[in-house]
Amino acid sequence: MKPGIFTTAASIFFALTTANPFTAHAEETLDPGVDIDLMHFMEETNDQLTSDLAIRDKNNILEGAQMLAELLQMVEEHFNSWNQSETALVIARKSTTIAMDIVAAAELGEFETATQKGIELSNQCENCHKIF
Amino acid sequence: MCNTRRGLFKTAGMGLAATAVNGFIPGMGFISAAFADAFGDPLAPKNPHFPAKIDSVIWLHQNGAPSSLDLFDYKPELEKLAGQAIPASFLQDIDTSTQGGVGKLYVDPRRQWKQYGESGAWFSDLVPHLSAHADDITFIKGSKTIGATHDISIIKMNTGDLNPGRPSLGAWITYALGTKNPDLPAYVVMYNRVQPRGGAVNWGAGFLPAAYQGTAFLPGSSPILYLEKPQHISESQQKAALGLLQQLDVAKQQARPNDTELQARIKSYELAERMQIAAPEAVDISKESAAIKRLYGLDNPVSASYGNTLLRARRLIERGVRFVHVVSGHPEGDSSIVDWDAHSDLPKNHGVMAHMVDKPIAGLLSDLKSRGLLDSTVVVWTSEFGRTPWGESGNGRDHNPWGYTQWMAGGGLKKGFSYGATDDIGLKVADVSSAVDTYDVHATVLHLLGLNHLQTTFMHNGRAERPTGNFGKIVHDILV
Numbered sequence: 001m002k003p004g005i006f007t008t009a010a011s012i013f014f015a016l017t018t019a020n021p022f023t024a025h026a027e028e029t030l031d032p033g034v035d036i037d038l039m040h041f042m043e044e045t046n047d048q049l050t051s052d053l054a055i056r057d058k059n060n061i062l063e064g065a066q067m068l069a070e071l072l073q074m075v076e077e078h079f080n081s082w083n084q085s086e087t088a089l090v091i092a093r094k095s096t097t098i099a100m101d102i103v104a105a106a107e108l109g110e111f112e113t114a115t116q117k118g119i120e121l122s123n124q125c126e127n128c129h130k131i132f
Numbered sequence: 133m134c135n136t137r138r139g140l141f142k143t144a145g146m147g148l149a150a151t152a153v154n155g156f157i158p159g160m161g162f163i164s165a166a167f168a169d170a171f172g173d174p175l176a177p178k179n180p181h182f183p184a185k186i187d188s189v190i191w192l193h194q195n196g197a198p199s200s201l202d203l204f205d206y207k208p209e210l211e212k213l214a215g216q217a218i219p220a221s222f223l224q225d226i227d228t229s230t231q232g233g234v235g236k237l238y239v240d241p242r243r244q245w246k247q248y249g250e251s252g253a254w255f256s257d258l259v260p261h262l263s264a265h266a267d268d269i270t271f272i273k274g275s276k277t278i279g280a281t282h283d284i285s286i287i288k289m290n291t292g293d294l295n296p297g298r299p300s301l302g303a304w305i306t307y308a309l310g311t312k313n314p315d316l317p318a319y320v321v322m323y324n325r326v327q328p329r330g331g332a333v334n335w336g337a338g339f340l341p342a343a344y345q346g347t348a349f350l351p352g353s354s355p356i357l358y359l360e361k362p363q364h365i366s367e368s369q370q371k372a373a374l375g376l377l378q379q380l381d382v383a384k385q386q387a388r389p390n391d392t393e394l395q396a397r398i399k400s401y402e403l404a405e406r407m408q409i410a411a412p413e414a415v416d417i418s419k420e421s422a423a424i425k426r427l428y429g430l431d432n433p434v435s436a437s438y439g440n441t442l443l444r445a446r447r448l449i450e451r452g453v454r455f456v457h458v459v460s461g462h463p464e465g466d467s468s469i470v471d472w473d474a475h476s477d478l479p480k481n482h483g484v485m486a487h488m489v490d491k492p493i494a495g496l497l498s499d500l501k502s503r504g505l506l507d508s509t510v511v512v513w514t515s516e517f518g519r520t521p522w523g524e525s526g527n528g529r530d531h532n533p534w535g536y537t538q539w540m541a542g543g544g545l546k547k548g549f550s551y552g553a554t555d556d557i558g559l560k561v562a563d564v565s566s567a568v569d570t571y572d573v574h575a576t577v578l579h580l581l582g583l584n585h586l587q588t589t590f591m592h593n594g595r596a597e598r599p600t601g602n603f604g605k606i607v608h609d610i611l612v
Contacts, residue, residue, distance in 0.1 A: 050602045051595035054586065115586050122602035130227070 034078040042071050046122060049102075053115045061106040061114060068121070069099035088128055095124040174343040174395065175318060177310040180582025185544025185612075187312065188449045189577060190442075190511045191302065191457045192493065193289070195328045196282070196471025199519035199529050200537035201558045202482050205273060206245045206254035209556035210521050214239040218522055222559050226534060235530075237557065238523030240479045251548030258486035261494035267548035268497055268506070268541045270610050272568045274552025274561040277517050277533045282473070283329040285516035285533060290334040290457075292571040292601055299338035299590075301574050302455035304599040305581060306344040307337075308588050313452030315410035317347035317403070320453050322441045324461025326470060335457055339592040341392035343399055346457055349448075351440070355415045359408055374401055414451050415444045427499060429491035434463045434484065439492035446499055449509055463488045472515070476525035497541055510542035510580055514573065521557040534560035538573065544580045544612055551610045568607055575604035579611070 049064040076092040079085060098121045105114035201207060213219070214237050228234050244257040249266030262269075279285040284294050291298040299307070302319040311318035321335045328334055335346030349355035361370050381398045388394060417425070420443060428443045429435030438460065445456045462470045466484060474481035493513070500506040518536020519529035535554035541547075552566040561567040575585040578599060585604050589596040598604075 046602060048595065051597070054589045054596040054598055112586075119603055119605065126603075130225075 034075055038071065038074075042068060043125070045071075046118075046125065050118055050122070053102075053111065053118045056111045058106055058109070061111075062103055065099050065102035065106065065114075069096055069103065072096040072099055085131065088131060091124050091128045095121055095128075098124065173310075174341055174392075174399065175306070175311040175314070177312065178308065180309060181584045181587060182582050184582030185580045186508050186510050186542055187581065188453065188509045189302075189305065189455045189581070190445050190449065190496070190509060191455065192489075192511065192513050193286070193328060193457065193459050194472055194489070194513065194515040195286075195326075195460045196473035196485075197285075197515045197517050197519060197531060197536075198472040198485065199474065199478060199482060200273075200554075201519065201521055201529070202240065202243060202478065203256055203259055203486065204254065204271060204537045204539070205554060205558050206256070207521070207554075207556060207558045210237060210558060211239050213237045213557065218557070218559075222555060222557055226560060234520075235522045235524055237521055238527065238529065240527065242479065249548055251550075253548065253550065258482055259490045261491045265494055265497050265541065268501070269539050270541065270545040270547065271537060271539045271550040272552060272573070272607065272610065273537045273550050273554060274563065274566050274568055275518070275536050275538045275573075276561050276567045277570050280517070280531045280533055282516055282531075285531075286328050286334060287330050289514060289516050289570050291336075291338065292574055292599060292603070296330065296333040296336075297338055298597075298601070299340045299344065299599070300335050300346065300457075301577065301599065302335060302346050302457055303337040303340050303344040304574075304588060305455050305578070305583070307340050307590065308578075308583050309454060309581065311452070312454055313410075314403075315406040316414060316448065316451055316453055317407075318453060319344070319346040319455045319457070320448055321346040321348045321457040321459070322350075322444065323348070323459035324438050324441050325464075326459070326461050328459050339597065340590055342396035343392070346455070349411070349415065349444070351437070353412055353416065355411050355444075356404075356407065359404060359411060361408060370405075374405060377401060410451075414447055414453075417443050417447070424499065427491075427495035429495060432487075432491070433465065434487045435489070435491050437461070437464055438488050439495065442492045442496045443499075446496060446503075446505070449500075449505060450503070460485070460489060474519070474528050475530065476528035478519075478528050481528075500542075506541065507543040510540050510545065510577060512573070512577065513539045518558075521559050532559065535562075538568075540576075540610070542580075546610055546612055549610060551607065566609075569603065571600040571603040572605045572607055575600050576607045576610070579606045 045064055045068055049061065049068065052060040052064055072092060072095045076089065076096055079089040079092050098117050102114045102117045102121065105111070105117060201210065216237055218234060218237055223234070245254055246263070247253065248255055248263040251267050253266040253269065253271065255263035255266065277285055277288060279288060279294060287296055288294050290300045292301070306318045319335070332348075335348075337343070337345035347356065350357065354360050361367070378398060378401065381394060385391065385394055385398065417440065424443070425431065428439035430439045430443070441458055445458055448456050460471065463484065469481055469484050472481065472485050497506065497511060500509055500511070515536070515538065517531050517533040520532045522530070524530045535558065552568060553562045554560060555562045578585045578588065585598060585600045585606070589598050
């Protein structure tokens with residue numbers, strides 16, 4: 001197993017086992033995994049994805065976008081169970097779809113499409129963080 | 133974390149990483165620009181990614197944030213609602229953290245508006261000279277940004293990021309295209325008396341090699357501090373001293389090949405020697421005709437210093453300077469007005485500030501046009517944000533990052549054209565799909581220069597960084 005898998009798993013485990021509030025409403029949330037650490041990790045992953053898209057590093061694009069898709073699904077589930085912000089849920093759903101679109105485009109070698117989708121994904125992050 | 137693993141791979145295999153970016157950097161062939169610096173002149177001219185529409189930029193930062201609602205963005209509905217509380221519907225999705233709170237809607241009752249040119253663009257009576265260029269200007273009326281403080285939003289306007297430390301747009305352009313005139317800096321900054329908040333980080337090179345940062349030109353006959361040869365030193369003495377210095381620097385460089393500060397210093401000494409002649413000549417406006425000086429408003433004490441700066445800007449562009457960044461500053465005299473930041477008494481503030489910039493900018497556009505330079509240059513009217521439709525302290529306006537007007541004029545653009553819009557009272561962008569953020573302006577300017585913002589990259593800390601960060605959308609609708 002690659003050393004990065006351990007660190008990735010450790011990072012997600014850390015995110016899942018710490019209950020740092022992600023929002024002012026964190027006390028009400030059912031899912032303790034979606035917190036500020038996870039958000040920082042996703043932000044870092046997105047920054048790295050932008051770099052991988054710029055240099056068209058297919059393997060790392062696939063790994064980064066796939067990971068983001070999975071983590072965004074967690075965010076989606078979080079907002080779904082919280083049931084307090086329809087907008088955030090819509091953004092999370094859309095973001096998951098976009099992350100999967102990046103995977104699909106990269107697999108086909110369509111890096112321009114993947115890059116545009118990457119920008120779209122960052123815009124979704126920005127839109128959500130206007131609320132949270 | 134996988135990022136760490138990637139970082140490790142990239143650090144360990146930097147040569148491979150450099151190979152991976154080959155072809156993404158304009159004009160560098162099979163050597164990435166980052167590595168080319170170690171071998172040659174970092175300012176050597178480089179080819180764009182595709183044919184450019186323009187080859188130079190004049191970046192007019194209106195420091196302090198003018199009110200679009202008093203200059204270019206006419207809102208009859210705001211006039212109707214003036215004096216009333218803002219209808220709640222307009223405040224949807226707006227998080228007002230501005231200092232002044234949300235006051236009653238405000239218009240200056242003396243403001244007059246008219247349409248000009250075939251385009252029918254609206255201009256207020258504050259900018260009578262600019263209105264004559266209605267059909268030269270491309271308005272971006274749905275501009276938006278982040279932040280409500282000047283420092284942060286100015287840095288974002290210049291670098292695309294809220295935090296200091298990223299390269300400014302001018303630095304990216306200089307990195308990607310190099311210089312057109314080896315005797316002058318490729319990137320010049322001029323501020324009319326005062327620097328913007330945040331200071332020099334607004335024209336810094338960030339993580340790019342230091343050679344790409346902007347060079348500040350000061351008013352007066354010797355624009356660069358300490359550039360002139362001291363009177364008691366002869367030319368041969370200066371040459372001998374510089375020769376020795378270069379030998380020492382080059383010897384040190386062999387042990388520190390990646391020290392970009394040292395590379396920049398070596399180049400800057402060479403450049404400085406050439407600039408001792410070229411720079412004073414470039415900014416010497418004494419031979420400009422009286423008519424040209426009048427055109428730039430040099431005959432009026434309010435507009436004289438800004439006009440002088442813009443006339444210098446034209447001379448620099450003419451001599452191959454690629455990016456001229458002008459900070460508006462303030463006129464000589466009235467110390468109560470230092471920028472466009474009119475939290476109170478906007479009529480007085482904007483009366484003075486508009487008077488200061490109106491004729492000089494109109495003069496610059498006319499002058500560039502008559503010399504055939506407007507086709508190869510883009511002039512950008514930009515500000516960190518706009519101002520609110522509601523009043524503050526009676527007749528002032530607060531900061532508005534949600535919707536404001538910026539404009540461009542020059543090559544490759546649809547002339548006499550307005551793109552996007554704010555809502556009926558000028559508070560926020562009406563249609564988010566046509567919103568233009570600062571990094572979109574950057575992407576569009578780079579595109580006009582023949583650069584793909586997504587392929588203009590620099591390896592930093594194991595990551596391929598680009599000018600627009602994770603964002604950036606070329607505003608194709610304003611391009612010819």
